Amino acid sequence: MSRTILLLPGDGIGPEIVAEAEKILHKVNETFSLDLHFESALVGGAAIDETDTPLPDETLDKARKADAILLGAVGGPKWDKRPMASRPEKGLLGLRSNLELFANLRPAILYPQLASASSLKPEVVSGLDIMIVRELTGGIYFGQPRGVRELENGERQGYNTYAYTESEIRRIGRVAFEAAQQRGKKLCSVDKANVLEVTVLWREIMEDLRREYPDVELSHMYVDNAAMQLVRAPKQFDVIVTGNMFGDILSDEAAMLTGSIGMLPSASLNSEKQGMYEPCHGSAPDIAGQGIANPLATILSVAMMLRYSLGEDKAAGAIEAAVSKVLDQGLRTADIMSAEGRKVSTREMGDAVLAAL
Amino acid sequence: MSRTILLLPGDGIGPEIVAEAEKILHKVNETFSLDLHFESALVGGAAIDETDTPLPDETLDKARKADAILLGAVGGPKWDKRPMASRPEKGLLGLRSNLELFANLRPAILYPQLASASSLKPEVVSGLDIMIVRELTGGIYFGQPRGVRELENGERQGYNTYAYTESEIRRIGRVAFEAAQQRGKKLCSVDKANVLEVTVLWREIMEDLRREYPDVELSHMYVDNAAMQLVRAPKQFDVIVTGNMFGDILSDEAAMLTGSIGMLPSASLNSEKQGMYEPCHGSAPDIAGQGIANPLATILSVAMMLRYSLGEDKAAGAIEAAVSKVLDQGLRTADIMSAEGRKVSTREMGDAVLAAL
Numbered sequence: 001m002s003r004t005i006l007l008l009p010g011d012g013i014g015p016e017i018v019a020e021a022e023k024i025l026h027k028v029n030e031t032f033s034l035d036l037h038f039e040s041a042l043v044g045g046a047a048i049d050e051t052d053t054p055l056p057d058e059t060l061d062k063a064r065k066a067d068a069i070l071l072g073a074v075g076g077p078k079w080d081k082r083p084m085a086s087r088p089e090k091g092l093l094g095l096r097s098n099l100e101l102f103a104n105l106r107p108a109i110l111y112p113q114l115a116s117a118s119s120l121k122p123e124v125v126s127g128l129d130i131m132i133v134r135e136l137t138g139g140i141y142f143g144q145p146r147g148v149r150e151l152e153n154g155e156r157q158g159y160n161t162y163a164y165t166e167s168e169i170r171r172i173g174r175v176a177f178e179a180a181q182q183r184g185k186k187l188c189s190v191d192k193a194n195v196l197e198v199t200v201l202w203r204e205i206m207e208d209l210r211r212e213y214p215d216v217e218l219s220h221m222y223v224d225n226a227a228m229q230l231v232r233a234p235k236q237f238d239v240i241v242t243g244n245m246f247g248d249i250l251s252d253e254a255a256m257l258t259g260s261i262g263m264l265p266s267a268s269l270n271s272e273k274q275g276m277y278e279p280c281h282g283s284a285p286d287i288a289g290q291g292i293a294n295p296l297a298t299i300l301s302v303a304m305m306l307r308y309s310l311g312e313d314k315a316a317g318a319i320e321a322a323v324s325k326v327l328d329q330g331l332r333t334a335d336i337m338s339a340e341g342r343k344v345s346t347r348e349m350g351d352a353v354l355a356a357l
Numbered sequence: 358m359s360r361t362i363l364l365l366p367g368d369g370i371g372p373e374i375v376a377e378a379e380k381i382l383h384k385v386n387e388t389f390s391l392d393l394h395f396e397s398a399l400v401g402g403a404a405i406d407e408t409d410t411p412l413p414d415e416t417l418d419k420a421r422k423a424d425a426i427l428l429g430a431v432g433g434p435k436w437d438k439r440p441m442a443s444r445p446e447k448g449l450l451g452l453r454s455n456l457e458l459f460a461n462l463r464p465a466i467l468y469p470q471l472a473s474a475s476s477l478k479p480e481v482v483s484g485l486d487i488m489i490v491r492e493l494t495g496g497i498y499f500g501q502p503r504g505v506r507e508l509e510n511g512e513r514q515g516y517n518t519y520a521y522t523e524s525e526i527r528r529i530g531r532v533a534f535e536a537a538q539q540r541g542k543k544l545c546s547v548d549k550a551n552v553l554e555v556t557v558l559w560r561e562i563m564e565d566l567r568r569e570y571p572d573v574e575l576s577h578m579y580v581d582n583a584a585m586q587l588v589r590a591p592k593q594f595d596v597i598v599t600g601n602m603f604g605d606i607l608s609d610e611a612a613m614l615t616g617s618i619g620m621l622p623s624a625s626l627n628s629e630k631q632g633m634y635e636p637c638h639g640s641a642p643d644i645a646g647q648g649i650a651n652p653l654a655t656i657l658s659v660a661m662m663l664r665y666s667l668g669e670d671k672a673a674g675a676i677e678a679a680v681s682k683v684l685d686q687g688l689r690t691a692d693i694m695s696a697e698g699r700k701v702s703t704r705e706m707g708d709a710v711l712a713a714l
């Protein structure tokens with residue numbers, strides 16, 4: 001069964017890290033006879049520069065047809081002064097919403113080989129393994145009405161709308177309960193139900209779902225407390241489920257607990273398991289083009305793609321094992337470099353994973 | 358000049374910690390001849406139990422007349438099932454909005470005596486001293502419209518509105534720039550201007566203000582990145598200014614970096630410098646009534662009150678010095694207890710500060 005993978009290198013370090021991930025994809029395609037076919041397209045700032053829009057129709061067409069998408073990263077200072085509607089980020093947000101990629105899975109895992117990279121004490125984070133399930137196509141990111149209006153007194157007011165329907169909450173809730181069933185069977189739903197009506201409904205629907213998943217232990221936490229608890233005792237969490245905005249904040253906080261955001265992949269799935277895969281980190285314009293970015297988050301995103309969208313668990317496992325092996329060998333890009341490590345470039349890291357495969 | 362202080366013990370550990378702070382207030386009142394007069398009133402769950410409303414008119418009246426307010430904490434599981442409009446939190450939110458206490462100052466300071474309490478590595482947090490300036494009477498906390506509506510297809514949708522006017526942004530911006538002038542002269546404004554229109558306006562107004570405060574170095578950061586940077590390298594920050602919701606999350610995260618949230622005070626001020634002072638921590642219903650809560654955050658809130666609302670810097674400094682002294686003596690409530698400390702109760706801690714004054 002032939003399947004199509006769309007590569008979207010994007011901006012900043014995107015092209016460099018996607019190039020390494022591509023080598024890995026070609027390799028597993030061969031070794032495991034996956035019959036994968038590759039396309040590529042423009043998105044974000046790269047698309048703006050060529051076509052004046054962050055998400056060209058051609059890109060969206062190819063994305064719809066692909067079985068899975070690998071994205072590098074979008075954005076950078078070059079496009080930061082553009083109006084909101086035509087910024088690189090709109091390319092990313094447009095893909096998410098047009099493909100209905102509502103379920104964003106963001107693991108925060110501490111690799112034992114990199115334990116010392118964390119700014120937290122080893123005993124607080126060793127063995128950390130959290131899965132954050134973030135709703136990705138609703139909430140305040142897409143809520144209407146939005147904009148800037150002039151009030152009667154002549155001053156301007158900016159406004160956005162934070163909204164969720166029952167069905168939006170229910171479908172992300174199911175993804176999270178199912179993820180918890182596959183893991184430690186603990187789910188923490190994060191909201192601000194003591195202040196925001198929209199999250200009162202969120203909490204109610206999560207409570208409703210509890211009955212369908214009696215083997216999962218559901219708890220609720222206010223978002224301010226969750227931000228604290230992630231710092232205080234992150235290992236208390238197994239799976240966290242939350243809305244788009246809180247998920248944006250908490251998943252980045254959780255990722256940073258590991259000290260190696262250059263290691264963390266992510267998946268964004270729709271209800272047909274079609275998915276977009278990307279590293280948790282951004283486009284890092286400050287180090288773009290220098291060949292020093294860490295390609296491992298993107299390579300591990302390929303592993304997630306194989307597992308979640310293509311059902312190729314074996315190939316996924318092989319990639320994860322290869323990554324672990326190069327870490328054992330002491331190879332380190334600059335971002336995860338430590339006293340005992342051997343510093344390598346983006347390409348050397350990619351080649352090492354390839355060799356370990 | 359006679360001044361009135363309103364005491365609002367509230368719920369959970371509130372009454373215990375406010376009782377200790379009250380002793381301190383009486384003492385400095387005498388020693389420094391401050392001519393302070395005291396009133397007390399009900400708020401939150403305590404008010405609900407007596408009067409069926411979280412913010413009785415009598416309380417609001419007294420609050421309006423007071424020069425400053427000392428609040429313990431509100432909320433607890435007993436009232437968690439009540440509808441949003443009649444929960445303890447509405448008492449707190451009602452005070453904030455009726456008195457227009459728009460400027461919430463939340464220091465996150467690591468006390469050298471308690472350095473080991475942090476879950477972060479000592480080198481990452483030693484000497485930490487951040488001031489978070491959170492807008493407190495606008496944004497999504499108070500935005501209209503809000504609620505739960507039925508859509509045409511029969512399902513419910515919860516919704517809230519995140520809005521800020523230019524003048525709301527400008528007045529909190531000024532407070533933050535001025536705080537930065539008094540401190541390290543660095544201000545970081547946190548927004549999500551790559552996604553939310555309301556924060557595009559926020560960023561624009563902060564940029565505008567830059568010209569009035571040429572001695573302050575202004576930077577901007579997206580909220581997801583700020584949540585990461587607080588974990589990675591918190592000492593890069595001096596003053597952070599942000600909206601109500603982001604401020605709720607980031608100030609709790611920052612507080613927890615110190616490992617001793619039982620130590621952190623806060624101030625909420627209006628444009629007449631009338632203020633409400635409260636510990637950063639909550640009502641901790643799980644330990645209420647046991648006499649083991651840490652009263653120091655509340656005692657340090659008294660110091661903030663003396664400094665910001667009453668202009669009594671000397672008395673404020675005396676309290677801060679006394680707190681530092683009891684920490685030097687090794688006295689510790691359970692929450693900050695360590696191997697070398699001597700464990701004391703809420704009352705013993707209050708008495709020790711009193712003795713040190």
Ligand SMILES: CC(C)[C@H](C(=O)O)[C@@H](O)C(=O)O
Pocket residue numbers: 075089092093248551552581
């Ligand atoms: C680039 C930005 C629009 C995006 C988001 O806020 O969702 C990013 O921060 C992320 O988390 O993927």
Ligand SMILES: CC(C)[C@H](C(=O)O)[C@@H](O)C(=O)O
Pocket residue numbers: 194195224432446449450605
């Ligand atoms: C109790 C709650 C309404 C409140 C808030 O969200 O503002 C609290 O978390 C705080 O930060 O003071």
